[in-house]
Amino acid sequence: MLNAIDAIRIFSGDFEETRDFFVNALGFVIGFEGEGVAVYDLAGTKLILEELDLSEPEAAGMVGRFTGISFAVDDIDTAYKDLKAKGVHFEGKPEREEWGGALAHFRDPANNVFTLVQYPQQN
Template sequence: MKLYGLRIFVTDMAAAKEFYGDTLGLPLTWELPELGAFGAKLENAELIIEEAHGEEERGYVGRFLGASLQVDDIIDTYERLCDEGVDFPTPPEKQAWGGVLAHFHDPFGNVLTLLGEAH
């Protein structure tokens, strides 16, 4: 098995495209406007951004996703995204197992994680 993608639910597709495409700098590789979805390419998988429809799917917006996006330089990435207005509740923190994590919120309250190596 391999990871194909991670679905992230949002409430505003234009704001989602701006955040995932422009702010995070991910290439947007496909779009299905009639379904309210687009893909944002990672090196080895894809974020599948979907507009929440109906009560059940709206409950999926604003959650901790448990998705770690590995970056080459976590401090530089953290600083760049802070300059872009991305909400990080705390700065990057070294973990007991050796890596460095920094959690951040997308405009919809979904929580993703940057993962980097300790310097």
């Protein structure tokens, strides 16, 4: 009944800065943009950036949180260096994990946390 995940929504109180970060630092292409919303099509899954008025009570806790969204990369060290050179703020260097892969967490201008993941090579 349910198919693949179609879209993931991310929230920001500074829409312009966060939109520009996704385009300029991460290289995402905007497929649709409207007032307070930008949609990036990432190989079949949409990442939707939505603007929130941070003075509204229901906005509390929706911005600046761990998203649980991971972006797979083939070479985490190279991706880390390239993104860091573009001004992406990482919480630390890539760390090798017990399961054989590696992770590195970074933040967007709204302080939302994302993850780079390099999976172990399959033989």
